[in-house]
Amino acid sequence: MHKNFKNIDKIVYGKGAFNQIDDILAPKRDENDKFMVFIVDKYFEGKKLADRIPAHDGDMVFFEDIDQYEPTTDQVDRLRDQILAEKGLPSGIIGIGGGSIMDIAKALSLMVTNEGSSQLYQGLNLVKKAGIYHMGVPTVAGTGAECSMTAVLTGPVKKLGLKCDWTVFNQAVLDPELLATVDTNQWFYTGMDCYIHCIEAESGLYFNAYSKAYGDQALALCREVYLGDNAGQNLENDEKLMIASLFGGLSLTYSEVGACHAISYGLSKILGTRHGFANCLAFYHLEEFYGDAVGEFKEMIKKHNVDLPQGLSKEWSEETIDAMVEVSYNLPHMWNHAIGLDWEEKWTREDIKKIFKRL
Amino acid sequence: MHKNFKNIDKIVYGKGAFNQIDDILAPKRDENDKFMVFIVDKYFEGKKLADRIPAHDGDMVFFEDIDQYEPTTDQVDRLRDQILAEKGLPSGIIGIGGGSIMDIAKALSLMVTNEGSSQLYQGLNLVKKAGIYHMGVPTVAGTGAECSMTAVLTGPVKKLGLKCDWTVFNQAVLDPELLATVDTNQWFYTGMDCYIHCIEAESGLYFNAYSKAYGDQALALCREVYLGDNAGQNLENDEKLMIASLFGGLSLTYSEVGACHAISYGLSKILGTRHGFANCLAFYHLEEFYGDAVGEFKEMIKKHNVDLPQGLSKEWSEETIDAMVEVSYNLPHMWNHAIGLDWEEKWTREDIKKIFKRL
Numbered sequence: 117m118h119k120n121f122k123n124i125d126k127i128v129y130g131k132g133a134f135n136q137i138d139d140i141l142a143p144k145r146d147e148n149d150k151f152m153v154f155i156v157d158k159y160f161e162g163k164k165l166a167d168r169i170p171a172h173d174g175d176m177v178f179f180e181d182i183d184q185y186e187p188t189t190d191q192v193d194r195l196r197d198q199i200l201a202e203k204g205l206p207s208g209i210i211g212i213g214g215g216s217i218m219d220i221a222k223a224l225s226l227m228v229t230n231e232g233s234s235q236l237y238q239g240l241n242l243v244k245k246a247g248i249y250h251m252g253v254p255t256v257a258g259t260g261a262e263c264s265m266t267a268v269l270t271g272p273v274k275k276l277g278l279k280c281d282w283t284v285f286n287q288a289v290l291d292p293e294l295l296a297t298v299d300t301n302q303w304f305y306t307g308m309d310c311y312i313h314c315i316e317a318e319s320g321l322y323f324n325a326y327s328k329a330y331g332d333q334a335l336a337l338c339r340e341v342y343l344g345d346n347a348g349q350n351l352e353n354d355e356k357l358m359i360a361s362l363f364g365g366l367s368l369t370y371s372e373v374g375a376c377h378a379i380s381y382g383l384s385k386i387l388g389t390r391h392g393f394a395n396c397l398a399f400y401h402l403e404e405f406y407g408d409a410v411g412e413f414k415e416m417i418k419k420h421n422v423d424l425p426q427g428l429s430k431e432w433s434e435e436t437i438d439a440m441v442e443v444s445y446n447l448p449h450m451w452n453h454a455i456g457l458d459w460e461e462k463w464t465r466e467d468i469k470k471i472f473k474r475l
Numbered sequence: 476m477h478k479n480f481k482n483i484d485k486i487v488y489g490k491g492a493f494n495q496i497d498d499i500l501a502p503k504r505d506e507n508d509k510f511m512v513f514i515v516d517k518y519f520e521g522k523k524l525a526d527r528i529p530a531h532d533g534d535m536v537f538f539e540d541i542d543q544y545e546p547t548t549d550q551v552d553r554l555r556d557q558i559l560a561e562k563g564l565p566s567g568i569i570g571i572g573g574g575s576i577m578d579i580a581k582a583l584s585l586m587v588t589n590e591g592s593s594q595l596y597q598g599l600n601l602v603k604k605a606g607i608y609h610m611g612v613p614t615v616a617g618t619g620a621e622c623s624m625t626a627v628l629t630g631p632v633k634k635l636g637l638k639c640d641w642t643v644f645n646q647a648v649l650d651p652e653l654l655a656t657v658d659t660n661q662w663f664y665t666g667m668d669c670y671i672h673c674i675e676a677e678s679g680l681y682f683n684a685y686s687k688a689y690g691d692q693a694l695a696l697c698r699e700v701y702l703g704d705n706a707g708q709n710l711e712n713d714e715k716l717m718i719a720s721l722f723g724g725l726s727l728t729y730s731e732v733g734a735c736h737a738i739s740y741g742l743s744k745i746l747g748t749r750h751g752f753a754n755c756l757a758f759y760h761l762e763e764f765y766g767d768a769v770g771e772f773k774e775m776i777k778k779h780n781v782d783l784p785q786g787l788s789k790e791w792s793e794e795t796i797d798a799m800v801e802v803s804y805n806l807p808h809m810w811n812h813a814i815g816l817d818w819e820e821k822w823t824r825e826d827i828k829k830i831f832k833r834l
Contacts, residue, residue, distance in 0.1 A: 118489035120499060120646075123482035129685045129729065130477035140479060281485075292684075325651075325714040326488045329722065333692040355684035363688065370488065 121369045122281040124252075124263050124288045129358070131351070133291040134253065138170035140287060141208065144249050149204035151175050155195070155221050157182060157213030157255065165255075165294070169212065176203060182216035185388040189234040189271040192220060196227040196234075205229075208249035208286075214306060215259030215391060218252050222267035222283050225250035234269060238276040243283075251287040255294040257357040258306035258392065260313060260365020262288045268391075275385040275443070290362065295354040303349055304342075304422045305392035307357055308413070310364035311338045312395050315409045317371035320453035330367035334360045342416040374454030375405045378447045379471055382440035396424055401474040405454060429475045441468045480728045481640040483611075483622050483647045488717070490710070492650040493612065497529035499646060500567065503608050508563035510534050514554070514580050516541060516572030516614065524614075524653070528571065535562060541575035544747040548593040548630040551579060555586040555593075564588075567608035567645075573665060574618030574750060577611050581626035581642050584609035593628060597635040602642075610646040614653040616716040617665035617751065619672060619724020621647045627750075634744040634802070649721065654713040662708055663701075663781045664751035666716055667772070669723035670697045671754050674768045676730035679812035689726035693719045701775040733813030734764045737806045738830055741799035755783055760833040764813060788834045800827045 128136055141152060154177045160166050161179040171177050176199060180191070199206060205228055211221025226247035227234050237243050252262045261268075265284050266277030277283075295303070314331040317323060337360035340346075341353040379398035383389040389397070400417075403410045417424055429437065445451075445468055451459040487495055500511060513536045519525050520538040530536050535558060539550070558565060564587055570580025585606035586593050596602050611621045620627075624643050625636030636642075654662070673690040676682060696719035699705070700712040738757035742748040748756070759776075762769045776783055788796065804810075804827055810818040 117495065118487050118492050120485050120487040120495065122485050125484070126479050126481050126640075128477050128479040130683060133477050136476065136479065287479075290685075324489060325718055326649075329692050329696065329715075329718045332695075333688050336691075337688065356688075359684050359688045 119370060122265060122284045124284060125286045127288045127290065129290040131291065131293050131355070133289050134168065134294060137210070137251070137253065137289055140251070140289070141170065141210070144208050145172075147207040148248065149206065151203055151206055152208050152210060153199055153206045153224070154178070154210045154212060155180055155217055155224065157217050159183070160212070160255075163297075165212075174203075176206075180213075180217065180220060182213065182220075186270045186275070186384050186391060187216045187219045187223070187268070189238070189269045192223045192227055192234045192269060195220070195224055199224075200228060206248060208251065210251045210253065212253040212255060214254065214256035215261040215309070218254065218259065218261035219267045219269065221250055221252060222261075222285065223269055223278050226267070226278055226282060234278065235271040235273070237278045238269060238271055238274060240279045243278060243280045246282050249286050251289060252285040253289045253291070253294070254358070254361070256298055256302060256306045257295055257354070257361040258308065258310040258364070260310065260361055260368060262290070263362055263365040264368070270385060275381050290358050292351065292354040292358045295357065296349075296351070298349070300349065300420060301423055302392075304416070304420055305390070305396050307338065307341065307360070308396050308399070308416075309392045310334055310357075310361050311342075311413070312376050312399050313364040313368055313373060314338070315406050316374040316376055316454070317367045319406060320372060320374050321456060322370065322372045322453050324370050327367045327370040330363045331371070334363035334367060337363070343412070343419065347419060372449055372453035374450050376402055378444045378450040378454070379468070381447060382444035382472065385443045386436060386440045397428070397475055398471070400424060401471060426475075429473050432472075437469060437472050440472055441465050444468050478729060481624060481643045483643055484645045486647045486649065488649040490650065490652050490714070492648050493527065493653060496569070496610070496612065496648055499610070499648070500529065500569070503567050504531075506566040507607065508565065510562055510565055511567050511569060512558055512565045512583070513537070513569045513571060514539055514576055514583065516576050518542070519571070519614070522656075524571075533562075535565075539572075539576065539579060541572065541579075545629045545634070545743050545750060546575045546578045546582070546627070548597070548628045551582045551586055551593045551628060554579070554583055558583075559587060565607060567610065569610045569612065571612040571614060573613065573615035574620040574668070577613065577618065577620035578626045578628060580609055580611060581620075581644065582628055582637050585626070585637055585641060593637065594630045594632070596637045597628060597630055597633060599638045602637060602639045605641050608645050610648060611644040612648045612650070612653070613717070613720070615657050615661060615665045616654055616713070616720040617667065617669040617723070619669060619720055619727060621649070622721055622724040623727070629744060634740050647721075649717050651710065651713040651717045654716065655708075655710070657708070659708065659779060660782055661751075663775070663779055664749070664755050666697065666700065666719070667755050667758070667775075668751045669693055669716075669720050670701075670772070671735050671758050672723040672727055672732060673697070674765050675733040675735055675813070676726045678765060679731060679733050680815060681729065681731045681812050683729050686726045686729040689722045690730070693722035693726060696722070702771070702778065706778060731808055731812035733809050735761055737803045737809040737813070738827070740806060741803035741831065744802045745795060745799045756787070756834055757830070759783060760830060785834075788832050791831075796828060796831050799831055800824050803827050
C-alpha cells in the first residue's frame, strides 16, 4: 500500500505574491460568520509587513509570540476558544510566519470545528470533522510546514502532529521577498531543517523515486544557497530556498525523518528548544548516521559564521537527559526509518543517551 | 500577478498502485447516479490490464481508439451524450491510458455537467460549472497531462484545451509498472514530450525558480533514462520517467511551451499527427531555438534506434503547409514565450513555413 497523499489545493509562487492575498480571499469571505482570522508571528508587530496584512473590518489579527517555545495544544485551544466566543466560526484562517505559525494556523482550522482540546487529536487521522479554509504564508523557508499534512503541537503528554488530509493548506502563498528580513541565524537553522529533511529522507528505509526526485533537487538548491558562488541571503537565493523548502516537505511525503528529528524532538519537548535550532544541535553530532553530510553541514556553519553552541549537556541533570531519551526512544517510526524494522534489537536508550551527552 | 495554480488533489505513486484504485473509488461511489465510467486506451482491450480494471456491476467501460488521431471535441461530445442518455450522471470518470485518454477523461468530467458541445469551452476559464470527480491513471509517461489544467481537444476550428481549475484531476494514480508494455517508439516519443517541455520552458520569457527546479530535475531524470549507464526500458527507469513526466508538467505551471509545440500543433491539427511524435518531428529541426539540446535529442534517437522519418514535407501540398503555418502562427502565447512580446516584428508566416519545409 502506497500513501495516497493530499496536495496543497492551490499555490501561488513569486516575488510580491503577498499582494495577491486579498484577491484570493475575496470569494471565501461569504463563508461561515464572514470574517477572517490572521495568525501572524509577533516579530512582525509594528513592522512594515503588519501594515500590508489585508485585514478587513471585522477580521481578527493575532500577533502570536512563538520565540519562547514550540506551539502548544494550550495555545491553540486558547485561540480557538477566544475566536469562537467573540465572533463565531471564521471564513478562513491565514497563517503568516514560520513553521510554528503554519502549525498553529493548520491546527486552528481543524479545532474550530472539532470539539474538546487539541490534545485529543494528536496522532494520525484522529480528527473527526473537516476544518475550515486555511492559507499558509511562510516568512521563513525550510520547514516544509507549508505542504505537510501535520500540524505539530507540544501537549502535556507528547510532541505530535494533528495529522490528516484536512490538515493540508487550501492555499499556499510563497513570496520569496518575505524572506528578506530574516536574521542570519534563523535563516540558517530553518534552511537546515530542509537540508536535514532531505538527508534523513534519503538515509533510510522508507524511500522511493518520488521522494528522491524532490530530495535531490532540494539538496541541490540548498547547496547553491549555502555553499555556492553566490551563497548567502539575497533575492535569488531566497527564491531558491522557498522552493527547496517545498520540495523538502514533498520529499518527506514518501519518506520519513530519522535519528536527527528523534533527538531534536527530545530537546524540544523537554527544554522547549525551537525545532530548526534543535535539529542543528543534533545533526552536528550524528556522523554515524549521516556521514559526509555532517561534514558539509559544518562547512556551511563556518561559511556563514553561525552560532551553534557546544557542551550544552554539561548543564543538564541526569533526569533531564533521561526525560529527553524517553521522548526520543518513543518515536518508533523515526527509528524504523533510520535503523530498520528491527531497530529495537540494535538500538537502546543507552545509545540515545550517549548522543544527548555529546551535545 | 503570478499564477495561482490548482494542484492534483491527491497522488498515489509506486509499483502496484493500480491495485489501490478500487479502494480509492469506494467512498465516491455514492455520488450522483452511482456508477463509474472507465475510459481506457483500446490498446488494452483483451490484454491483462483490462481484467484488472476494478469495474463494478453497473459501471461503464469504454475502450477508446486513440491511435488514429488526437482526441476531438466530437469524440468527447459523443461519449458524454451516450453516458448521460444510458445511465445518467456518473459518480466519477477514470482515464486509463496516455495523454489522449487523460485529455478525454478530463474533458468528459467537465462536459457531463456543462451543456452544449465541448467546442464552446475551448479556451481559458470558459467552463461554467464544476465537473465531477475524475482520476488519471497514466500508462505512458511524458505528457504531463496527469497534472495539467488543460484537456487538449481538436475541434473543427482549433486545437485548444478546456482550461480551468476544474480540469485538474482529483486523483492521480502513478504506477510505474504500467509502463512495462509500452513499445519502444511510443516510449521514446512520449518521454520526449517531457524532455521537450522542459527545454522549451527553460528557453523563453515565462520562467522562474519554481519552473526551473521542476524542469532541471525532470531533465536530469530524462538524461538518466535515455542516456545513462542503465538507459532503456526497465522498472528502475520507468519509476524515474513517471516522476519526470509529473515534474515536466509542473514545470510548465509557471512557464510555457514554445516554438516546438507551435509547429507540432500545426501538424496535429491539419494531419492528425499524434502529439509526442509531432513534437519529435519538429524538435529535430529547431536548432536555432534549442541549440545543444537538439544534439542531445539526436543522440537519444540513435541510442534507442528510434524511427523518426525525414523528408515528409516533400509529400505535402503548398495548401497543406499553408494551413499548418496558419495554425502555428495563431498560437501567440507560444511565440511570446519563445521569441518575446515583440515576436510579430521578428517572426513571420514565411519563417514558420521554412521550418515546416525542413521536416
